[in-house]
Each structure stands twice: as C-alpha cells, then as structure tokens.
Amino acid sequence: MHSLDAFATAKLDALAAESLRRDLVYTARDAGVVVERGGRRYLSFSCNDYLNLSHHPAVLAAAQEAIARYGIGSGASRLVTGNHPLYGELEERLARLKGAEAACVFGSGYLTNTGVIPALAGADDMIVIDELAHACLFAGARMSGAAVHVFRHNDLAHAEELLAAHRGGHRHALVLTDGVFSMDGDLAPLPALGRLAKAQDAWLMADDAHGIGVLAGGRGSTYAFDEPADVPLQMGTLSKAIGGYGGYLCASRSVVDLMKSRARTLVYSTGLPPPVVAAAIAAIDLIEADPGMAEGPVAKARLFARRVGLPDPQSPIVPVVVGESEAALAASRMLAEAGYLVVAIRPPTVPPGTARLRLTFTPAHSDEDIERLADLIRDRILGTVS
Numbered sequence: 178m179h180s181l182d183a184f185a186t187a188k189l190d191a192l193a194a195e196s197l198r199r200d201l202v203y204t205a206r207d208a209g210v211v212v213e214r215g216g217r218r219y220l221s222f223s224c225n226d227y228l229n230l231s232h233h234p235a236v237l238a239a240a241q242e243a244i245a246r247y248g249i250g251s252g253a254s255r256l257v258t259g260n261h262p263l264y265g266e267l268e269e270r271l272a273r274l275k276g277a278e279a280a281c282v283f284g285s286g287y288l289t290n291t292g293v294i295p296a297l298a299g300a301d302d303m304i305v306i307d308e309l310a311h312a313c314l315f316a317g318a319r320m321s322g323a324a325v326h327v328f329r330h331n332d333l334a335h336a337e338e339l340l341a342a343h344r345g346g347h348r349h350a351l352v353l354t355d356g357v358f359s360m361d362g363d364l365a366p367l368p369a370l371g372r373l374a375k376a377q378d379a380w381l382m383a384d385d386a387h388g389i390g391v392l393a394g395g396r397g398s399t400y401a402f403d404e405p406a407d408v409p410l411q412m413g414t415l416s417k418a419i420g421g422y423g424g425y426l427c428a429s430r431s432v433v434d435l436m437k438s439r440a441r442t443l444v445y446s447t448g449l450p451p452p453v454v455a456a457a458i459a460a461i462d463l464i465e466a467d468p469g470m471a472e473g474p475v476a477k478a479r480l481f482a483r484r485v486g487l488p489d490p491q492s493p494i495v496p497v498v499v500g501e502s503e504a505a506l507a508a509s510r511m512l513a514e515a516g517y518l519v520v521a522i523r524p525p526t527v528p529p530g531t532a533r534l535r536l537t538f539t540p541a542h543s544d545e546d547i548e549r550l551a552d553l554i555r556d557r558i559l560g561t562v563s
C-alpha cells in the first residue's frame with residue numbers, strides 16, 4: 178500500500194475504534210424541518226436554521242432576483258471585482274441591527290474568525306479564551322501567533338486572573354468567547370466580561386453565531402441582558418438563523434476598514450455569491466419587521482426542556498449529555514427509528530466523556546412532536562444514563 182493510504186487507513190481505523198470516525202450522510206432538507214436521508218423522512222432537531230428562513234419565499238425570491246441581475250459567482254476577491262453593490266446594503270443592515278458603527282462581511286463564520294483575530298493580534302500580544310469557545314475562535318487564536326491562555330468555562334475570576342498575571346508582558350490583549358455556546362446553549366456573561374476586558378485594556382470579541390436572529394428580538398447576545406454589553410468586536414454567521422451563508426464582524430469604522438486591508442481571509446478569498454448576500458438582506462428584513470419572530474425558537478426549546486426536566490434553556494440549543502460516544506450514537510439511532518433526526522455530538526467537538534445529543538428548535542416544530550420526543554428522551558435515554 179502507498180504510504181499515504183496506509184497513513185489514512187490507520188488513522189481512520191483508530192478513530193473507528195473509539196467511535197470517533199465521522200462520515201457524511203446525504204440529507205435533503207425540504208421547506209420546513211422535515212429531512213430525507215437514505216430514502217426515509219425524519220423530523221430534524223439538528224439544523225441551525227432556527228427561523229426556517231433558508232426556505233422562506235421572500236428570501237428565495239431575493240436570491241433569484243440577484244442571480245438574474247448579477248449572476249451566480251462574484252468573480253473575484255472583494256478587493257478586486259467581487260464587491261458587488263449588495264455588500265454595501267448588507268453591511269449597513271448588519272451594523273444597524275448590532276448597534277455598531279460598521280460591519281464587514283466575510284465568506285463564512287470560520288473565515289471571519291480566522292481572518293479577524295490574526296489581523297488584530299500577533300506574536301507580541303496575548304489572548305484569553307473560554308475553554309468551550311468554538312473551534313474557529315481557537316483556530317484564529319493559534320494562527321495569530323499570540324500567547325493563548327484558556328479560562329475555565331464562563332469563569333470570570335479565572336479570566337481576570339490570567340489577564341492580571343500576563344497582561345503586563347504584552348502589547349495588546351484579546352478576550353474571546355462565544356456569546357451563545359454552540360454545543361451547550363448557555364450564554365457568556367457578556368456585560369461582566371466587557372467590564373473586565375475594559376479594565377485591563379483588552380478587546381472583547383464575542384461570537385454570536387447562535388444569537389443573531391433569536392435573542393433580544395434578533396439583535397443577539399450583546400443585547401440579551403438588562404444592560405447592553407460593551408462588545409467592541411461582535412462577530413457572527415449568516416448561516417444559522419439568517420438561513421444562508423457567510424460571516425460578519427460588526428465593529429467601529431476604523432476596525433472594519435483595517436479588515437479590508439489586513440484580514441487575509443477577506444483579501445485572498447473570493448466574495449460571496451450575489452444571491453447569498455441578497456438572501457441575507459431579505460432575512461434581516463423579515464427579522465426586523467417582526468421582532469416577535471425571534472422569540473419562537475427559545476420558546477420551543479423551553480417547552481422541551483421542561484418536559485424532560487432539564488434546566489430552562491437560554492437559547493434554542495438544548496444539550497442532552499449521555500457521556501460516552503457509543504451511547505450518544507445509540508441514542509441517536511433509537512430516535513431515528515422513531516422518526517426523529519437528532520445527531521450525536523462527540524469529542525473533539527465536545528470534551529471527552531460529554532458526548533451528547535444536541536437539539537435545536539424552530540417555530541416549525543409542533544408542540545406534539547416536541548412532547549413526544551421529550552418523553553422518549555426522558556424515559557428511554559436519560560432513564561438509562563447513570
């Protein structure tokens with residue numbers, strides 16, 4: 178065997194032995210939360226399309242109109258000829274929604290974090306980051322070359338201790354966290370983190386991938402508290418509640434202008450397709466026109482959690498931790514037999530020993546289905562977990 182294939186095969190075998198091998202499954206999503214896999218239809222509790230905007234008629238119409246007018250591809254990096262006029266409108270709309278001076282749209286959320294962080298921090302700088310922050314915040318932190326210090330999940334005292342111990346030796350400091358934690362659904366204490374960062378002349382960046390569109394009337398986690406948090410770097414994605422694809426940073430005008438010169442993932446990557454940008458604008462129109470719409474997903478998550486006997490969720494994400502990877506896979510298979518698609522989440526996406534079912538809710542899930550699923554999970558999964 179070629180050494181390359183021997184390497185790949187050995188790696189795959191090792192992953193399979195730990196129930197950590199992953200394979201792609203074709204999944205056709207139709208208008209709502211019903212998906213088709215392997216010739217069977219399921220009710221999905223695993224999509225991040227919280228408001229079902231990926232299939233909303235107004236969003237589709239906006240995308241179709243943009244294709245007719247501008248074509249499917251943007252043709253080049255935004256700095257060359259890929260900066261079609263729809264970008265200006267989307268960035269204005271995002272800045273307004275987030276209460277920021279300006280916004281900058283990137284190819285995806287992952288590209289936003291891996292572009293923004295290295296543009297702001299380098300070898301002379303330090304980063305403190307929550308241990309459960311998303312993989313792409315860690316990727317950006319590592320790519321920056323800054324000294325990275327990890328604080329215990331949502332532990333303000335630990336973050337403060339790390340800043341106090343190391344801040345003096347560095348030119349700049351960044352504090353990185355998810356606003357809504359993607360695998361746990363809890364919120365970061367953003368107002369307190371904002372004060373802590375400011376006191377140490379550190380720059381707080383919060384990843385609102387799971388907050389925009391669903392918290393605080395759609396404005397996201399920065400606004401989900403009694404007082405708006407002081408978050409000078411608000412990033413997020415257009416691929417979850419916004420229903421399409423792309424990422425963004427909302428910040429001051431000068432920071433946004435700097436990204437256009439220095440964020441490598443913006444400079445050296447092709448601009449988003451025009452229909453994708455048009456779809457995001459249409460989705461924001463819908464969210465702003467009906468602030469009550471944003472409350473739907475969390476209300477459904479609460480209904481589920483109460484029925485199972487789990488703590489009240491703060492977001493549309495509810496984890497059901499079962500422990501070992503094999504147990505999570507078995508639980509997912511059992512639910513699939515009952516017609517529910519609930520994907521198992523395993524290490525390294527979550528810490529070892531905390532493999533789980535991660536459920537997400539949308540207004541398109543009926544109360545009856547949520548109750549039936551909750552009863553199955555309570556009686557057949559949690560009932561057997563020690």
Ligand SMILES: *Cc1c(COP(=O)(O)O)cnc(C)c1O
Nearest residue numbers: 285286287311359384386414416
């Ligand atoms: C999904 C996600 C991302 C990545 O966004 P994409 O647009 O899918 O690349 C970033 N951060 C968090 C917290 C996420 O959940």
